[in-house]
Structure formats: C-alpha cells, structure tokens
Amino acid sequence: MAQISEKLLPSSTRARQHETIVDEDEYRRQRRAKLERIGKWLMPLVVLVLMIWFWNRIVTVNEIPHYILPDPVLVAATLAADLALLWQALLVTLKITVLALLVAVIGGVGLAVLFTQSRFVEMSLFPYAVILQVTPIISIAPLIFIYVDNRTVGLLLCAWIVAFFPVLSNTTLGLNSVDHNLRDLFRIYGASRWQQLLHLQLPSALPYFLGGLRIAGGLALIGAVVAEYVAGTGGIGSGLAFTILEAGYRLNIPRMFAALLLIAATGVVIFLVLSLLSHLLLHKWHESAVKREV
Amino acid sequence: MQDSDQSNGDLLLAMQGVGKTFGTDVEALRDMSLDVHFGDFVSLLGPSGCGKSTALRIIANLISPTRGRVVWSGDNRQGSVGVVFQEPTLMPWASVAKNVWLPHRLSGISMRQARPKIQQCLEIVGLEDFSDSYPRELSGGMKMRVSIARALVTNPRVILMDEPFAALDEITRFKLNYDLLKLKENVGCTVIFVTHSVFESVFLSNRIAVMVARPGRVFEEVAVDEGYPRDESFRTSSNYAAYCRKVSESLRQGIEAST
Numbered sequence: 001m002a003q004i005s006e007k008l009l010p011s012s013t014r015a016r017q018h019e020t021i022v023d024e025d026e027y028r029r030q031r032r033a034k035l036e037r038i039g040k041w042l043m044p045l046v047v048l049v050l051m052i053w054f055w056n057r058i059v060t061v062n063e064i065p066h067y068i069l070p071d072p073v074l075v076a077a078t079l080a081a082d083l084a085l086l087w088q089a090l091l092v093t094l095k096i097t098v099l100a101l102l103v104a105v106i107g108g109v110g111l112a113v114l115f116t117q118s119r120f121v122e123m124s125l126f127p128y129a130v131i132l133q134v135t136p137i138i139s140i141a142p143l144i145f146i147y148v149d150n151r152t153v154g155l156l157l158c159a160w161i162v163a164f165f166p167v168l169s170n171t172t173l174g175l176n177s178v179d180h181n182l183r184d185l186f187r188i189y190g191a192s193r194w195q196q197l198l199h200l201q202l203p204s205a206l207p208y209f210l211g212g213l214r215i216a217g218g219l220a221l222i223g224a225v226v227a228e229y230v231a232g233t234g235g236i237g238s239g240l241a242f243t244i245l246e247a248g249y250r251l252n253i254p255r256m257f258a259a260l261l262l263i264a265a266t267g268v269v270i271f272l273v274l275s276l277l278s279h280l281l282l283h284k285w286h287e288s289a290v291k292r293e294v
Numbered sequence: 295m296q297d298s299d300q301s302n303g304d305l306l307l308a309m310q311g312v313g314k315t316f317g318t319d320v321e322a323l324r325d326m327s328l329d330v331h332f333g334d335f336v337s338l339l340g341p342s343g344c345g346k347s348t349a350l351r352i353i354a355n356l357i358s359p360t361r362g363r364v365v366w367s368g369d370n371r372q373g374s375v376g377v378v379f380q381e382p383t384l385m386p387w388a389s390v391a392k393n394v395w396l397p398h399r400l401s402g403i404s405m406r407q408a409r410p411k412i413q414q415c416l417e418i419v420g421l422e423d424f425s426d427s428y429p430r431e432l433s434g435g436m437k438m439r440v441s442i443a444r445a446l447v448t449n450p451r452v453i454l455m456d457e458p459f460a461a462l463d464e465i466t467r468f469k470l471n472y473d474l475l476k477l478k479e480n481v482g483c484t485v486i487f488v489t490h491s492v493f494e495s496v497f498l499s500n501r502i503a504v505m506v507a508r509p510g511r512v513f514e515e516v517a518v519d520e521g522y523p524r525d526e527s528f529r530t531s532s533n534y535a536a537y538c539r540k541v542s543e544s545l546r547q548g549i550e551a552s553t
C-alpha cells in the first residue's frame with residue numbers, strides 16, 4: 001500500500017500543477033507582484049511626463065521669458081544643439097569623478113587594512129579622517145587651489161576628500177565584523193595574518209565596502225562639481241560645473257538647465273553601474289543581493 | 295583514515311588541574327582533570343556557564359589556562375584538532391568544497407591536491423553531490439554536515455564539538471546523532487562533545503563528565519558501559535533509560551551541591 005501511494009504521489013502533484021488551481025490569496029499575490037513589477041518603471045515615468053507637462057503649462061500660460069525659466073522643449077533643443085560642447089565638458093567632469101573614486105577606493109581600502117593591522121595607526125589617524133570628512137569641502141577648496149598649481153590635481157584632491165570617507169569607514173567596519181568563530185577556526189588551523197586578511201577579512205568586508213562605494217560614487221561627483229565651481233576660470237578643458245557658471249553669466253538659462261540635466265543623469269548612471277557591480281559580486285552568496293521567491 | 299585503532303585505548307590527552315580565571319574574578323573553570331583516550335567519545339554535560347566552552351577552547355589552544363596544563367601524547371599537536379561550533383560557521387562566499395578545503399588551503403595545499411580528500415569527507419557526511427552549492431542553499435542540518443566534513447578533512451586526532459546540534463530540530467538532531475556515531479566508527483576518531491542534553495550525551499558517549507557552575511568544575515564522571523556500534527534501538531532500551539536516570543541524578547546533585 002505504502003509503495004503504491006508513494007508512486008502515485010508525484011504524478012498526482014504533476015496533474016495538480018497542470019490544472020493550476022490557484023487559490024484566491026495566491027491569485028491576488030501574483031497580481032500584486034505583476035503590478036509592482038510594471039509600476040516600478042511606469043510610475044516614475046508618469047510623474048516625469050506630468051512634471052514636464054506642468055512645467056510647460058506654467059511657462060506658456062504665464063508667458064515667462066526663456067532667460068528666466070525656459071520651456072522644457074527649449075531645454076531639449078539646447079541640449080541637442082550644444083551637445084558637442086556639453087559632451088566635452090561632461091567628459092572632463094567624469095574623468096575627475098572616476099579618478100577621484102579610484103583613488104578613494106585605493107586610499108580608503110588601504111587605510112582600512114592598515115587600521116585593522118595596527119590599532120595604534122587607527123587610534124592616531126582615525127580622528128583626522130573624521131575631521132577631514134566633517135569640514136565642508138567648499139571651505140577647504142579655495143585653500144587647495146592656492147597651494148596646488150595643477151588644476152586637475154586640485155580638483156582630484158577635492159573630490160577625493162569628499163569620496164574617500166565612506167569607503168574608509170565602511171571597509172573598516174566590514175573588516176572588523178568577521179564572525180568570531182570563523183576567526184577562531186583560522187587561528188586553530190594556524191592561518192598567518194596575511195591569510196586571515198585575504199581569505200577571511202576582505203571577503204567579509206566586501207558587502208560593506210560595496211555599500212560605501214555606492215555612496216562614494218555620488219559624493220565623488222558632488223566633490224568634482226563643487227571643486228570646479230571654486231576653481232572657476234577654465235576656458236578649454238573645463239567641466240560641466242564651469243559650463244553652468246559661464247552660461248549663468250551670459251544668461252543662457254536653457255544651457256544651464258541642459259548641463260544640470262547631464263550632471264543628474266551622470267549621477268544616476270554612476271549609481272546604476274555601482275549597483276550592478278555590487279550585484280555581480282554578491283548575488284551568489286550575500287542576503288542583500290538574493291531575490292526571494294515569495 | 296585514522297592510523298590508530300579505536301579500541302587500543304591509549305591516552306591521547308590529559309587535562310591536569312586546569313583552571314581559568316577571566317579578568318580577576320570570573321572563575322570559569324576550576325581544577326579540571328580529564329583523561330581522553332584514543333577512540334573515546336567524551337561528553338561534557340552541564341548547565342549554562344559551567345565552563346564547557348572554556349574547557350574546549352583551552353584544549354584547542356585558543357586560550358591558555360591560568361593554572362594546570364593540557365598534556366598530549368606524542369609531540370606534534372599542530373593540525374591535530376578539528377572543531378565544530380554550535381553554528382555551522384561556514385564562509386558564505388565560498389562553495390561547500392571550498393569551505394571544506396579551508397584547513398588544507400591554509401597550510402598551502404592546492405585544491406587539486408586536496409580534492410580527493412575533500413570529496414571523501416563530503417561522502418562521509420552524505421553531501422557528495424553538493425560540493426558546488428553555496429551555504430545559503432543548504433538547510434541547517436546540511437550546513438552542520440559541511441562543518442563536520444571540514445573538521446574531518448585533516449584527519450584530526452580529536453574532534454571538538456561545542457553543542458553542534460543545539461540549534462537544530464529534534465528530528466534532525468536524532469538523525470545527526472546517529473550519523474555521527476556511524477561516522478565515528480568508520481573513521482575511528484576521538485570526540486570531545488559539549489552538550490546540554492542528557493539524552494544526547496548518553497546516546498553518544500562512553501564517558502560523561504557532569505559539570506557544575508560557579509565556579510565551573512567537573513562534578514562527577516559517569517561511564518556508559520555500552521559498546522559500539524549503537525543504533526536507534528539503544529534509545530528505547532532499558533539500559534539507556536537507566537543511564538539517563540543516573541546522569542540526570544548526578545546533574546541534580548551537582549547543582550544542589552553548588553548552590
């Protein structure tokens with residue numbers, strides 16, 4: 001008897017799957033999930049369209065002159081017309097941002113590793129890292145441009161100061177939150193300091209580091225833009241921030257908007273790229289990157 | 295797997311008057327003496343805070359005793375200890391095979407060289423088909439099995455287990471108890487096993503050190519003179535019930551004596 005029912009069981013479940021009897025609750029849940037999947041993209045788009053339409057109405061109805069608030073259509077047209085110029089500026093800003101982020105990663109991770117290797121180094125240096133972080137960059141930047149001759153190096157320095165702290169503090173936190181039983185295990189098997197760092201601390205810190213990196217990406221862009229504002233004069237080879245300043249002097253408001261749009265888009269792209277990186281590195285094992293079925 | 299014969303009963307290690315005081319006033323362990331012979335399955339049984347984990351950590355050389363010492367037969371005790379904690383303690387970023395590889399990896403043995411041994415240990419715990427899975431894809435009991443495979447992979451002279459099955463449901467725990475006994479017979483290893491459960495300790499061990507707290511010490515050693523192999527029928531035998539009664543009684547007396 002037992003054998004027969006066991007044999008029957010799989011085919012009967014299969015049959016049930018074919019009929020796809022879905023109870024009321026399950027049906028509603030699936031519907032909600034589907035709506036949410038579409039809504040995640042659709043809703044922001046609807047809001048965007050509504051805002052642009054509203055913006056357009058305000059400008060047209062009130063007959064606001066374009067040197068005060070340009071029509072969205074005009075902004076789009078300017079973006080297209082000035083694309084070559086804006087693109088050049090974007091590349092300059094992007095270069096500073098990416099370089100600063102790179103140096104922030106090297107500096108932040110390097111310093112964090114140093115901190116975990118020596119408590120004394122951490123004790124001596126950490127307060128100054130905090131001070132550097134809490135001092136507004138806008139107040140340090142003018143000084144930097146007095147002492148640093150090379151414009152690019154100055155810009156890089158400013159962006160780096162803003163971006164490196166989240167990498168440092170998150171990585172330090174991650175390196176220190178190793179499971180203590182795993183640490184004991186490594187000690188029992190006679191792991192060297194280097195092995196412990198490589199095989200235990202760095203992998204444990206990876207999710208924390210990636211969280212810090214995502215914040216740092218946005219901050220590097222902010223740092224680069226702020227520094228450019230302070231650095232001022234640019235001429236050839238100046239970035240988006242300077243383009244905005246210059247357009248402001250000339251009351252070319254549509255171009256200001258177009259440049260602003262590009263900066264915002266750049267920030268979004270940086271965030272998406274870093275999120276993708278994070279997903280690729282973590283999706284196999286870390287809870288934060290694992291999609292739950294139910 | 296093990297050179298030694300489990301029945302020869304030579305002395306493997308001896309704790310001699312071991313005491314541990316944390317800070318200046320927390321006396322976690324007082325004057326503990328315990329002989330462990332090859333092939334023994336010794337349980338440390340006692341209430342929370344009686345120094346069971348402290349004793350294991352001293353044997354594993356993770357902390358040093360304040361008084362007394364642990365003497366090992368032979369000289370080389372490097373790599374002679376395998377450990378299983380209450381949590382599986384796996385590296386979530388590494389596959390099952392890589393987790394089991396860890397002890398060898400840390401002593402510089404490549405995956406290619408270690409692969410047969412890893413596969414063998416995974417077979418012993420019944421997980422040979424899961425070597426490429428990640429820990430998060432496994433159930434609690436399976437993770438524990440990986441942890442045991444990792445402890446076996448170096449052919450340790452003794453395996454230390456600190457309440458390994460305490461977090462599992464009873465059905466899984468019984469199954470793993472039974473599998474652990476089978477494994478012990480096949481591999482012929484020596485086990486020191488920490489537990490809160492009278493039933494678990496009687497089922498598994500040939501000796502039980504009943505411990506009491508404040509300060510932590512061994513109150514009494516109870517021998518379970520029931521040969522191996524044991525199977526599930528032992529659980530329902532009258533001998534088993536008698537031993538459980540004896541150990542529970544000892545535990546009660548110990549707690550009474552210490553308060």
Ligand SMILES: Nc1ncnc2c1ncn2[C@@H]1O[C@H](COP(=O)(O)OP(=O)(O)OP(=O)(O)O)[C@@H](O)[C@H]1O
Pocket residue numbers: 316317320321322341342343344345346347348349510
């Ligand atoms: N590192 C430490 N520093 C200070 N006190 C400690 C330390 N480790 C353990 N103790 C204390 O020593 C005593 C014994 O601890 P231990 O962990 O050995 O108990 P246990 O028998 O394993 O208890 P449990 O069953 O709860 O795991 C406890 O009172 C505990 O608070």
Ligand SMILES: [Mg+2]
Pocket residue numbers: 346347348456
């Ligand atoms: Mg304990």
